[in-house]
Amino acid sequence: DSGVTQTPKHLITATGQRVTLRCSPRSGDLSVYWYQQSLDQGLQFLIQYYNGEERAKGNILERFSAQQFPDLHSELNLSSLELGDSALYFCASSESTGSVFYEQYFGPGTRLTVT
């Protein structure tokens, strides 16, 4: 158990809908990362937050957005869902950020299926 929790574990929804994935980082971790794992795109970085502020963006679609709340949990919002959004979405957290190494601890992921 990494200490990172993600809810829900599984989500099945229809095209055009909107969903919210939730992540609670390890106690004390200030940085949260979101990754998407799909068959065609592989594992790719979406976005990073640090202590409530967006720190870095990767290949995140405009239909997707995220935020980190004062209690440090984070939510990833996916809207106007398409079949291609079906994937495993991971959240990871680390103590801090920067040039020093801080291990990223991964949550169990949320499996999203768009039908």
Add this chain to the structure above:
Amino acid sequence: AQTVTQSQPEMSVQEAETVTLSCTYDTSESDYYLFWYKQPPSRQMILVIRQEAYKQQNATENRFSVNFQKAAKSFSLKISDSQLGDAAMYFCAYRSTLYGGATNKLIFGTGTLLAVQP
């Protein structure tokens, strides 16, 4: 931009034998981190081993060791005395050490699916 390449989609090894998984990467940076992650059927991402590019000594964690060739931009993982529990997808990953911007993100290869035969 940095890229990570794993050219072996699948590998197989006999229990108790040794197997080596390959990874190459491309970067213009001189300092960075390299990782091997294990993803078993449970889908949990587990850090197996990491290597700091400035260190010449190859990292070792129990039965897992790496062969880091900086000039060749090669980073292979050797698993000794393979066990049934080693069966999983293995991902090679890169992380920059530069501060600022999208620097802490992990860049993953496409993975190698390792099967362990009893």
